[in-house]
Amino acid sequence: MGDMVIVNCTVVDGRAADGVGPIRDAAVLVRGERIAAVGPSEDVLAQAGDTRRLDLGGAHLTPGLVNMHTHLSLSLPGPAGEGVKGMGPHDLALYMADGARRTLRCGVTTVRCVAEKDHADFALRRAIESGRAAGPRIFTAGRALVCTGGHGHDGTDTLECDGPDEFRRGVRGQIKAGADLIKVMISGGIAGEHERIDTPQLFTDEMAAVLATAHAWGRKVTAHAGPAAVIAEAVRLGLDCVEHGYELTPEVAAAMAERGTALVPTLLVTRCKAFFDELGVPEWMQRRSLGAGPRHLESYAMALAAGVPVLLGSDMPPFWLFEGTNATVRELEHMSQAGLGPAGALHAGTLGPARWLGAEADLGTVETGRYADLIAMDADPLADTSAFRSVRWVMKGGEVVRDDLAGRPEA
Structure with missing residues (x-):
């Protein structure tokens, strides 16, 4: 799929139980199989340069x-x-x-x-x-x-x-x-x-x-x-x-x-x-x-x-x-x-x-260095676990394997 920066999303991961809150208006820079940067859009986009962008339309983004x-x-x-x-x-x-x-x-x-x-x-x-x-x-x-x-x-x-x-x-x-x-x-x-x-x-x-x-x-x-x-x-x-x-x-x-x-x-x-x-x-x-x-x-x-x-x-x-x-x-x-x-x-x-599994250096969170194994859904999984019923986008190792909205490439 090549490098990309994922935009227009709220990042939520398993550290919520440890007091790490969501990142709203977030972006995730993916290079190869792994996450190269994650944070507020303005900060990540400054690193991304002209990297291809993928708009998730306001979805909540979590680890797979x-x-x-x-x-x-x-x-x-x-x-x-x-x-x-x-x-x-x-x-x-x-x-x-x-x-x-x-x-x-x-x-x-x-x-x-x-x-x-x-x-x-x-x-x-x-x-x-x-x-x-x-x-x-x-x-x-x-x-x-x-x-x-x-x-x-x-x-x-x-x-x-x-x-x-x-x-x-x-x-x-x-x-x-x-x-x-x-x-x-x-x-x-x-x-x-x-x-x-x-x-x-x-x-x-x-x-x-x-x-x-x-x-x-x-x-x-x-x-x-x-x-x-x-x-x-x-x-x-x-x-x-x-x-x-x-x-x-x-x-x-x-x-x-x-x-x-x-x-x-x-x-x-x-x-x-x-x-x-x-x-x-x-x-x-x-x-x-x-x-x-x-x-x-x-x-x-x-x-x-x-x-x-x-x-x-x-x-x-x-x-x-x-x-x-x-x-x-x-x-x-x-x-x-x-x-x-x-x-x-x-x-x-x-x-x-x-x-x-002893794999926390690679899996389980949306952090720099982890595999880009990510899923997106419309509802908030921190408000209701049934949000996972609305999964509509799946990435594994930097490759999009499911996209119900055909990617919404940003202009």
Whole structure:
């Protein structure tokens, strides 16, 4: 796309929760993939010279969203899921590439994949990085580690392990393939017919082996986990992040906050009947999921009260059209409405994830030196998180990938 200066916008980013206010009548100078300057228009334009200008028509400009719980090869129980499971490697790669393209267009410029089939995520990441496919920046765990018969064991997006030695080997295998982090299933969940949400699935020595090995290689560990007792033990051993956290207690939430263990609550997964119906998800799973909803929301409230870092993650495909928007925005709305508020939600969807990923020097804010991963919307996300429903312009790495108003080049 070449260098450009973005004008006629209000810049808002994840530092709002830290007291950094919006920049009104702002401009952003983009050179190559990165932001070269940002500030009041008069100051930035003086640096920009005759650089091409792009008028956003008074939009609010924020960093692109970061979805920390994605499965581009998701296959839940039911006919739709069986269709994905039955795909050959070529079909699967194209299916995931289409999902990545849709994800980027809805304003999610970075994802954290937490279990993908057949290591196709690594091929997709290479294709996106080389420009052969359109999609968000990908941080991935590769295949999730499970015990024999554990949560998600029946898919090629998991690797069955038993005993500390096998779990160590599993961690090393994912790192060898190129994993940025490790995902481990330490309890049952809503999608396993022969388990309960509160079923413990790893012994202490197995969990300790995963954590010690991953940390020795400089990788964080996130865990699919529901019950408080299982989470408490993992947090004590050094767990970096909890996925779901369906049944927290105030005591466990306090321990998470003290140790800096983040929570990706995925509130959508216990309040998405229309999505389940669309996929033909069986009744047993719908009952378990929707029945867990009230307790799930209580757990989330406990985490907020304790000061646990909470991060955006939809579990549903990020781009999926759901309740008048996409799954990523709907999840962020739930997080905001259930106590986080608009400024906190903006942080949870941008700077918070970037910090967890160790990528805050590149992502998460609209600052000089960061990647020009930007989205624009007409409404103010600090007034109402539903502003993200009005995203109409998306840039990734200095390239405009969506422009509903055809750019409005300034005269």
